[in-house]
Amino acid sequence: METDNILSQSISSAADKSAYDAACKRLLANKIILAWIMKSCLEEFRYTNEDSTINEGTVTFDIRFHALAPGSHETIRLIINIEAQNNFYPGYPLIKRGIYYCSRMISSQYGLEFVKSHFEKIKKVYSIWICSSPPLYRQNTINRYCFQEEKLVGDVSEPKENYDLLTVIIICLGSPNGQRYNGILKLLEVLLSSSRKAEEKKKILQEDFHIEMTYSLESEVWRMCNLSEGIERTAVAKGLEQGLEQGLEQGTLKAIRSIMASLNLTKEEAMSALRIPDNEREKYLELLHQDDSMEM
Structure with missing residues (x-):
């Protein structure tokens, strides 16, 4: 029956998409790929090398791990959520969804990272969105959204670590022929490309990024x-x-x-x-x- 065919196609399509999304997430959660993302987008790890970025390699949906703050012996803990997003306009601004995710990651720390009124123990959270099909004007761009202090009256400053607790990063991939196609933008485009063959991906990752397969x-x-x-x-x-x-x-x-x-x-x-x-x-x-x- 026609209805059965449509239902069957819908179920198969949903299953394929679910499996593909899961495969994307597993790739992004690979330790070396995650390290590249952190080094390229997180200011805490800008001057580290990829091999020393992650102290503990356990990665899940909300990627949680311990890391050593560069330039100090203080162990800091970040909570990072990474999403691969195909549709740049899903009916709402992605930045708002990213802020919502960050808010949930902060509120969910109660009872795990801190109890009662020990808000000083709140850990910084990141929500990183990787958009594979953004509009042309957003291609090959990386934008960061975070809290900043603004002095309205007087000249006093709060330590940055007390308010710098929430950051959303939107990575928009683009054409290999476009401007700024290098670094993490090239790496992620190659990794998530639906048109490149596996052998081509492996060759680029090994030769251009020295990533051991x-x-x-x-x-x-x-x-x-x-x-x-x-x-x-x-x-x-x-x-x-x-x-x-x-x-x-x-x-x-x-x-x-x-x-x-x-x-x-x-x-x-x-x-x-x-x-x-x-x-x-x-x-x-x-x-x-x-x-x-x-x-x-």
Whole structure:
């Protein structure tokens, strides 16, 4: 049945997308990839090398780990959330969703990082958004949004660590032919590309970024490429099916109109003459009505 086909396609499409999203997240949570993101976007790690960025390599949905603050022996703890986002305009500004995520990560620390009124123990949170298909004017850009002190009256300052607790970073990937296509922007575009083959990705990661292809990283690259190809094949097949259906509809509409004009029949009589199934006649009546409205 047609309904079963549509439902089956929807379920398969959702499953493919879910698997692809999970593969993206596993790639981004790989220790060396995460270290590149931190070094490129987090001011706390700007002057570190990728190998020393992460002290503990445990990564989950909300990436939590201990890290040694550069230039000191103080162990700081950051809570980082990384999201791969395809649609830059999902119906709301991404920056607001990022702020919401940060707010939740701060409030969720109660009972874990601090209790009662020990707010001095609140840890800084980051929400990092990687947009793979941003509009042209946002391509190959990285924007950071954070709290800053503004002196309205007088000249006193609060220690930055007391208010610098929330940062949203939006990374917008772009075309390899565009400006600023280098560093972390190139690395992430290669890693998340749906058009590059796994071998090409591995070659660029190794030669341009000196990233050793461990078994786990290589397997995730292969898995995401395979999922990407599967989604592409499904989309092509679906597009062909829709095209055939639309072509059949247009041909049927022309046949109805031709018989109506040649034999002076009504729409219903023409559809009966063409033996159009009863359950499809309402659809063609609506399409004929739309065509008539456009011609008026």
